[in-house]
Amino acid sequence: MKTCSKIKQFIPLAISQDLTETQQVLLNQHLPHCLDCRTELSSYREFREKMMDAGAVTESDTFWNNYTEEVMTLIGRENITAPTSQLNKQYLPLQFIRVAAVFLIGLTLGYSTYLILLKKPEPANQSFKKDMISSYQTEKLIENNILGVKFTPVSPALSEHLQITPNYGLVITDFLEQSPAKEMGIQFGDIMVELNGQPITNTGIFTYLNEVKKETFELKIIRKGETIVIKINLGGR
Amino acid sequence: MDAERTDLIEIIKQCRQGAPEAFKKLVEKFQQKAYGIACNIIRDRELARDISQESFIRVYRSLHRFDLNKKFSPWFYQIVVNLCFDYLRKVKTRKEVMGESAINGLPDGPHSNPAQQIIRAEERNKINNVLAKLPVKYQEVLILRDMQNFSSQESAQILNCNETTVRWRLFKAREKFKEKWESIQKHENL
Numbered sequence: 094m095k096t097c098s099k100i101k102q103f104i105p106l107a108i109s110q111d112l113t114e115t116q117q118v119l120l121n122q123h124l125p126h127c128l129d130c131r132t133e134l135s136s137y138r139e140f141r142e143k144m145m146d147a148g149a150v151t152e153s154d155t156f157w158n159n160y161t162e163e164v165m166t167l168i169g170r171e172n173i174t175a176p177t178s179q180l181n182k183q184y185l186p187l188q189f190i191r192v193a194a195v196f197l198i199g200l201t202l203g204y205s206t207y208l209i210l211l212k213k214p215e216p217a218n219q220s221f222k223k224d225m226i227s228s229y230q231t232e233k234l235i236e237n238n239i240l241g242v243k244f245t246p247v248s249p250a251l252s253e254h255l256q257i258t259p260n261y262g263l264v265i266t267d268f269l270e271q272s273p274a275k276e277m278g279i280q281f282g283d284i285m286v287e288l289n290g291q292p293i294t295n296t297g298i299f300t301y302l303n304e305v306k307k308e309t310f311e312l313k314i315i316r317k318g319e320t321i322v323i324k325i326n327l328g329g330r
Numbered sequence: 331m332d333a334e335r336t337d338l339i340e341i342i343k344q345c346r347q348g349a350p351e352a353f354k355k356l357v358e359k360f361q362q363k364a365y366g367i368a369c370n371i372i373r374d375r376e377l378a379r380d381i382s383q384e385s386f387i388r389v390y391r392s393l394h395r396f397d398l399n400k401k402f403s404p405w406f407y408q409i410v411v412n413l414c415f416d417y418l419r420k421v422k423t424r425k426e427v428m429g430e431s432a433i434n435g436l437p438d439g440p441h442s443n444p445a446q447q448i449i450r451a452e453e454r455n456k457i458n459n460v461l462a463k464l465p466v467k468y469q470e471v472l473i474l475r476d477m478q479n480f481s482s483q484e485s486a487q488i489l490n491c492n493e494t495t496v497r498w499r500l501f502k503a504r505e506k507f508k509e510k511w512e513s514i515q516k517h518e519n520l
Contacts, residue, residue, distance in 0.1 A: 105504040109475065111482055111497050140508060141476050146450065147457040148477025150366045150375075157361060160379065164357050164386045165350060 097123070100130055108137045240279075240325075241272030247284060255284070255315060262286045262315070263293055277325055280316065287313035338402055345393055357386055360403070363478065364410045370473045371414035373458050381417055385410045404487030411474075411488060415466060460510045468503035475500055 100123045103116045112120065124131055152160075247255075247262040255262075265283045268275045279285075285293050289310055310325045338359075344352035364385055368378035388409055396405060461469055474485040475496070482500070486493045 102501075105501045105508075106497060108504075109482075109500075111500060137504060137508065140504070140511070143453060143457055144472065144476035145479065147454040148366065148370050148473070148479075150362075150369045152362075152365070157358075160361055160365070160383070161354060161357050164361075164383050165354055167383065167387055168350070168353065168390055 097127055097130060100127070101133060104130065104133050105137055107134060108141050240274040241269040242274045242279065243267040243269070244285070251284075255318070257284075257286060257315070258292065261292045261294055274325070278323055279312075279314065282316070284315040285312060286315055286320075335401075339398055342393060342396065342398065342402065345390070353390060356389075360406055361386075363403075363407070367407060367410050367473065367478055368414050370477045371411070371469070372417065373462075377417070378414075381413050382410060385413050388413070401487065404484060407474075407480075407488045408490060411470065415470075456511075456514070460507060460514065463510055464503060464506055467499055468506060471496055471499045472503045472507065476504075 100120055103112055103120045106112050107117070107120055110117075120130075124134070243266050244263040245266050246260070247257065247264055249259060251264075252259045252262070263285045265274070265279060265281055265285070267281070287293060312323045312325050314321050314323060341352045341355050341359075345356060361382070364382040365378060368382040368385075369375055372378045372381060385406070389406055396402065461472060464472070470489055471485060474480045474488060475482065480488065482493050482496045486496045489496065
């Protein structure tokens with residue numbers, strides 16, 4: 094036999110048939126023996142009746158006719174067309190704008206990724222900066238397919254140290270795959286200073302190599318403080 | 331599928347094709363309940379009229395999104411309930427039903443005389459005031475289940491929750507309502 098306190102928990106839901114079958118059976122068994130629970134049940138019933146009465150709203154036929162007409166007028170006034178056609182007319186330009194916006198965002202993101210990931214200087218060059226002329230931050234690496242080298246201008250500090258004319262000379266910072274220069278004995282860190290007796294400035298060396306028909310050149314380099322002349326043969330290119 | 335549901339689906343299909351007469355039928359069919367719910371929640375008849383009418387306009391605009399395999403009435407009443415509580419959230423303070431409006435809202439029964447109407451109007455006021463003191467989740471179930479006499483299943487569909495949740499909220503709501511009502515009565519009798 095359930096206690097009165099447990100049965101009382103069923104009462105708020107008993108007034109609207111919201112109990113399970115078992116709960117209803119237990120309540121029905123209990124009620125004839127408990128005046129307290131019967132009183133509780135009838136007070137909840139009374140509340141529900143009051144609520145239903147308070148919820149009832151009645152209006153005249155004229156009110157409802159006006160109500161319907163007002164809704165229909167509002168719909169007409171807003172010039173709302175059939176929902177399906179409205180979808181086509183209003184949503185298509187919107188869809189186009191959305192697609193265009195997504196495309197532009199995609200393009201921007203793609204280009205940014207390209208700039209960040211693919212245009213980034215290679216690690217070898219970064220290590221060179223640390224080893225050789227780390228103070229010289231404005232270097233610009235230039236690749237050349239003829240010698241297969243990467244280089245950077247000689248920094249003012251290094252020029253001063255080696256006692257060479259400022260703005261002359263290029264430091265080898267890296268080699269491309271199958272680099273002819275590497276095969277000819279040029280090493281990482283070598284400073285190219287003269288080509289066939291002409292001082293080397295920035296990219297002028299490659300313009301010279303491309304324009305002159307000679308296949309053999311003499312390249313003067315500075316390696317570990319010593320000046321070395323290397324013969325370059327580009328006959329196989 | 332029963333005949334009433336088949337008719338309703340047919341009306342909705344015609345509405346989607348832009349037939350105003352079909353939409354008029356839909357309004358006539360649901361206006362009383364929509365207005366009733368709005369009156370119970372807003373407790374201002376003019377506002378309830380405006381908001382329930384706005385619900386029909388929302389329905390007309392979004393009828394193409396309605397899934398014909400589902401029941402229309404819970405979907406529609408959900409819009410009404412949401413609009414009403416949205417409005418209340420915006421204005422923050424709830425308007426109390428004025429005595430006169432409450433009297434006008436009473437059914438004109440053969441036994442009702444002006445004196446009885448005043449007593450009932452006062453009682454309505456009291457009920458509404460107690461109701462307004464409850465959390466929104468309890469107000470919702472009491473309005474739908476006790477004032478508008480929706481079943482627990484229908485209430486669950488309107489409130490977009492399961493039936494067990496509705497029953498649990500109903501249990502708590504009725505308990506709290508009784509508690510507050512009795513405390514007010516005790517205060518009045520002092």
